[in-house]
Amino acid sequence: IVGSEGTFGIVSKVWVRITRNPEAYRTLLGVFDSIDDATNTISDIIGAGIVPAALEMLDNLFIGSVEAAYRLGFPLDAGALLIMEVDGLAAGLQEQADRVEAIARKNGAREVRKANTEAERLALWKARKGAFGTVGRLGFPSYCTQDGVVPRTKLPEIMRHIRAVSEKYRVGIANVFHAGDGNIHPVLLFDERDPDQVKRVLGASHEILDECIRLGGSVTGEHGIGVEKLDFMPKLFGPDDLSFMVRLREAFNPANRCSPNKMLPTAGACAEPSRLSQLKPGRRAAV
Template sequence: MTYECDGYTVHKHPPRAVVFPSCTQEVAAVVKYLHDQNIPFIPRGAGTGLSGGAVPLGGEVIISLVKMKRLLHVDYENRLAVVEPGFVNLKLTNSVAGKGYYYAPDPSSQYACTIGGNVGENAGGAHCLKYGVTTNHVLGLEVVLANGEIVEIGGVPDAPGYDLMGLITGSEGTLGIVTRITVRILKNPEGKKTVLAYFDSVEEASQAVSDIVAAGIIPAALEMMDKTAIEGVEAGTYPIGHPKEAEAVLLIEVDGIAAGIDDQIAKIVSVCQGRKVSAVKVAATEEERARWWANRKTAFPAMGSISPDYLVQDGVIPRSRLPEVLEKIRQISERSGLRIANVFHAGDGNLHPLILFDSRIPGETERAVRVGSEVLKVCADAGGSITGEHGVGIEKKEEMRYIFTDDELDAQLQIRSVFNPRNLLNPDKIFPKPGRCTEMRTAPVKTC
């Protein structure tokens, strides 16, 4: 029953079986057997995914990679590490911290999520504004294809040819099973400072976000929470005393050469003051900075303190459209009667509206799902996307039509058919079923 869903709990279906390989060869052997028997299967990491990508809708076999959790190699001279897919994200930073290095992608679930799962979803995190998402830090992959064949992708810097690593990263387990990952590690920055800024309106906070970037400052992280989100985190595990009257809070971090940090902080404070900030403060100690980040990074589970259930969305919009889109989300909340807490990576426009509901009330789960779709339509209409880092899975399959035409979806399905011709590998994910664009592709694809 543990494997009937992932972090997206709206749909639950038991798998036919769960298999625990401990090495690449075992993964390949299992896949080859399932392929030969025409049995569909799904790779799975820690199950922290939020779009239902690991849910076995049709009783597929789950191939759990949690036993493949070794740090295989660290090369400090060339600034890279090699890990198995079940290696937990935060453990990599902890493993290299003693030498003054860290791994940049930092999703909020980094204490539990695995790097293999991060590759599948192309996970981001609070610091992706400056450092990019998972695909920007993957140097090489070992992949088991849908027929059990083992292939090596990447590993050579700036290699010519198609970017197959970019194709696999973010493919949500539909093109292959990643069994070894070579990632980039970074040297710790010389200096780092963090600011908390409180505002009396969401609009002023949103404008401050654009003003900071327009001032030529690219923070390492630029996060925002609205009043409902603040209520949640203050009721959660790591309250830090956010003022109850605040309508929005920005958490801003800059890092880099120590000599320039204070100047950047002074500019950020000045920008916030120009947007009617009600209070602004700089973390005085590393301990205080860590508490601020713990408060932010536990925002999702903290919503359980103020609501029986919640549904996390993951839209992306142009940064300049923040005030307009947040107002439309507020209107959706008011119209639907469901509270929506906004917690998001404001610097790069990656929104995470949390729709609060009670599944014990008949019809309320379905209403929350409809509200989520409506929010994503607003993001798409603003020139954005339906996902920034959580993936499509089963949650957003139909919403793919908000941003892609039938022909564009058809082209993506043809790519999938090259790697996964029988659609045995994580079937019924990402792409909508109805319509011409979702026909099963079983015929060989001609090449030129």
């Protein structure tokens, strides 16, 4: 069921096992002059064998909008902010946090702030969780979000590619993402009333997702394939794999009543004109 995007049926009941919350947390905020320094920090933290509870990054555009909304004292000239959190048993946790801080400083963090109280920790998480709610402060009425995923070691490359795509298509792109998972969330800013801007946003989105595939990742880490990304499925999987997926879906959903025409291309879809050019992406930007 997980990952089938509703094409296998409907979940009517779920059994869950409740686990205890971690005994303790250590939350840090790294301030970097560049996105490259922040993404290199992420790679080094993972490479050091540290398993953080969270690694979340905001770029300069989101730093500005979040600071305007919440007044948390973030430096507006920073290239990136990286929220780093470790959790677990209290014994030894500070040593792990110190290692994370050392790695951040080695990669050029000009400042590492520590959340000394629960209130300070919650303030940092408010910045991350509330980031999308500040998109309207970036000055565009619409936005389109993608959620490609890449190996964490490839984060520096995909972020450089996003910057190049932004310049090529003349599209503003703000970035906030789950760095610990390699799950990016480029937010493409535009006005959906302008057909040329819509065309450029779709082209930019397409190139970003293609690059995610080239780097060994996928076009979705959370949001799913749905309809918008159907054309990418033949780029991710071969004909035999797709045929098997279709047969498996038909075993559970023979009449194709559950989420019809979602996730898997229909017969002949690979030869049809790209749906990307037919879609009208965008969400109203919240202020």
